[in-house]
Amino acid sequence: MPTVTQRVVDGFIACVDPRCPGYKQKPTQVTLEYVAFTYGDNGGDGTIPLAAIEREAVRTVQTDEPCEICGKPTIRSVQERPEYAQVSGQDQLALLNLNQSGQIRDQQMAQLKADKDLAEMKALLFQQRAEMDQLQVELQRRKGGRPPKTETDQ
Numbered sequence: 001m002p003t004v005t006q007r008v009v010d011g012f013i014a015c016v017d018p019r020c021p022g023y024k025q026k027p028t029q030v031t032l033e034y035v036a037f038t039y040g041d042n043g044g045d046g047t048i049p050l051a052a053i054e055r056e057a058v059r060t061v062q063t064d065e066p067c068e069i070c071g072k073p074t075i076r077s078v079q080e081r082p083e084y085a086q087v088s089g090q091d092q093l094a095l096l097n098l099n100q101s102g103q104i105r106d107q108q109m110a111q112l113k114a115d116k117d118l119a120e121m122k123a124l125l126f127q128q129r130a131e132m133d134q135l136q137v138e139l140q141r142r143k144g145g146r147p148p149k150t151e152t153d154q
Helices: 094-143
Strands: 003-015 026-038 053-060 074-077
Touching: 026 074
Parallel strands: none
Antiparallel strands: 003 026, 003 074, 026 053
């Protein structure tokens, strides 16, 4: 059975969304988890002491702490994120903006469809109101009375 130990070290925390102001890394305490496998854990043959460590895996323990700005997940790291020189002349967030543009376009198309459906419903409602008014006038005529006065009759 591997030996698991944890150690708290200085590290960094940042939002996962590059467009969020919380994407800039901030210093924080980070928990590292060490999993050590001995030769005995891996079925050693006895030529090497079975308690000797053969290999060790290290990982940063991630928490469920959300970004304080946007509420998205955060990522913890022991290493500071490298900053590369912008030599291409291209916007570093261009690919993210393409995806966002697609989402905006999809939202706009959905809104246009909803607006079209609403306009059709309004037209149908006005048509039904006009038919109801005609039927009301016809009903009044058949009863032998005069149609009720309207604002234009005054």
